[in-house]
Amino acid sequence: MHAKNISEARKGIGQxxxxxxxxxxxxxxxxxxxSRAPFIDTKEAxxxxxFVSSFAHDLLSALWLILLMAVKGKIIELLKYMKTRNGLIISLAALFGGPxxxxxxxxxxxxxxxxxxxxLSSLFPGIATLLAFIFLKERIGPRTWLGIVLGITGVVILSYMPTDGSSHHHFILGILLALGSALGWGIEGVICAWGMKGDDADPEIAVSIRQITSALTYAILILPIIHGYSLSFQVVSSGAVWMLVITAFFGATSNVxxxxxxHLIxxxxxxxxxxxxxxxAxxxxxxxFREAISFQLIIGTIIVIVGSFLVSGNLKELVHLVHISSDFESEESKVS
Known part of the structure; x- marks a missing residue:
C-alpha cells in the first residue's frame, strides 16, 4: 500500500x-x-x-497497452523492467490472472x-484478502473479516440450485470454473502487490508485462496443445475481431x-x-439486453457487493494502516 494521504486513498478507491x-x-x-460465429459454427469451435477468445482478448489488450507505452515513451523502460526481479514476479502473477x-x-x-x-467469480477479493493477510502482512480488522464472511455467504446463495429435472447438466461445472477464476485472480492480486512493493513501481508497466506474458503463454503453450490456431485465424478474418478489439480496450483499461x-490501497x-x-455486468x-434475472441472483450479488464494501474500509483507516505497514517494514529492515 502506498497511499500517504486521504487524497491518494480516494484516488485509489476511484481507480x-x-x-x-x-x-x-x-x-x-x-x-x-x-454466442456468435465463428465461435458457435461447429462443436469443436x-x-x-x-481458450481462443481469451488468447485474442489478452493479445489485443497487450497491443493496446504497448501503444500506450509508446505514446508515453516507456517502451525502453518496459523492456528493462521485464528483466528485473519485480518484472518476473509480475509475469508469475500473469499466469494466474491470465491463462x-x-x-x-x-x-x-x-x-x-x-x-x-x-x-460467482467476485469472491476473489476474499481470497486476496486472506492471502494478503498471510503473506503480505496487510492489516485486516473485524470489519474486513465480516466482509469476507458475507462474500462467502453470497457465493453460497448464488451457487445453490435445486436438483430437479430442469437443472442444466453443465451448471455445477460452470460454478466450479467461475470459482476457479476467483482463486486465480485472488492469487494474482497478491502476487502483483508483492511485485509492486517499491516506491518506483509503475502499475502501467506492470500490467503491460502481465498482458504480454499472458498472451505469449496462450500463443506458445496453450493454443498449440488444443490445436486452436485454426479457429484463431477464422476469428481474425471475421467480423467478431472488431468486437474483440473493443472488449480488449475495456479489458486493458480495467487492468491498468x-x-x-x-499499488495505492x-x-x-x-x-x-x-x-x-x-x-x-x-x-x-x-x-x-433485457436479460431476465432471478431473485436469488439479485440477493446473492447484493450480499457479495456489501461484503466488498466492508472489505474496503474507510479512507482515514486506510491511510493509517499504510503508515503502520511502512513502519512495520522499516522495523523488519533494521532487524535484518
Whole structure:
C-alpha cells in the first residue's frame, strides 16, 4: 500500500471502482462474442471458443497497452523492467490472472452465462484478502473479516440450485470454473502487490508485462496443445475481431486501473473494489439486453457487493494502516 494521504486513498478507491465498470462492460461484450460465429459454427469451435477468445482478448489488450507505452515513451523502460526481479514476479502473477483465471472465467460464461459467472467469480477479493493477510502482512480488522464472511455467504446463495429435472447438466461445472477464476485472480492480486512493493513501481508497466506474458503463454503453450490456431485465424478474418478489439480496450483499461488501485490501497482493498464489476455486468445485461434475472441472483450479488464494501474500509483507516505497514517494514529492515 502506498497511499500517504486521504487524497491518494480516494484516488485509489476511484481507480478500483473505475476498473470494475470497465470489466463489467468487458464481461457483457465477451458473452455476446461467444454466442456468435465463428465461435458457435461447429462443436469443436464451441469447445475451443473460451481458450481462443481469451488468447485474442489478452493479445489485443497487450497491443493496446504497448501503444500506450509508446505514446508515453516507456517502451525502453518496459523492456528493462521485464528483466528485473519485480518484472518476473509480475509475469508469475500473469499466469494466474491470465491463462488460469481468464480461461476459467470464459468457460464459466460459456456454461452458465455472464451474470452468474461475474457474480460467482467476485469472491476473489476474499481470497486476496486472506492471502494478503498471510503473506503480505496487510492489516485486516473485524470489519474486513465480516466482509469476507458475507462474500462467502453470497457465493453460497448464488451457487445453490435445486436438483430437479430442469437443472442444466453443465451448471455445477460452470460454478466450479467461475470459482476457479476467483482463486486465480485472488492469487494474482497478491502476487502483483508483492511485485509492486517499491516506491518506483509503475502499475502501467506492470500490467503491460502481465498482458504480454499472458498472451505469449496462450500463443506458445496453450493454443498449440488444443490445436486452436485454426479457429484463431477464422476469428481474425471475421467480423467478431472488431468486437474483440473493443472488449480488449475495456479489458486493458480495467487492468491498468486495477493495478494502480492495488499499488495505492493494497491487494485486499483493490480487489474488493474491482469486484463490483458483477453489479455492472448484471445492470448492463438487464438494461441493454433485457436479460431476465432471478431473485436469488439479485440477493446473492447484493450480499457479495456489501461484503466488498466492508472489505474496503474507510479512507482515514486506510491511510493509517499504510503508515503502520511502512513502519512495520522499516522495523523488519533494521532487524535484518
Amino acid at each position: 478500483g471502482v473505475g476498473s470494475s465498470i470497465a470489466w463489467g462492460v468487458n464481461t457483457v461484450i465477451i458473452g455476446v462474442i461467444l 464451441i469447445i475451443l471458443a473460451p 488460469v483465471a481468464m480461461t476459467c472465467y470464459l468457460l464459466g460464461i460459456n456454461y452458465i452465462g455472464a451474470t452468474y459467472t461475474a457474480s 486501473l486495477y493495478y494502480k488501485a492495488i 493494497g491487494a485486499s482493498r483493490g480487489t474488493a473494489l474491482n469486484n463490483i464489476y458483477a453489479a455492472w 448484471i445492470a448492463i445485461s438487464v438494461v441493454v
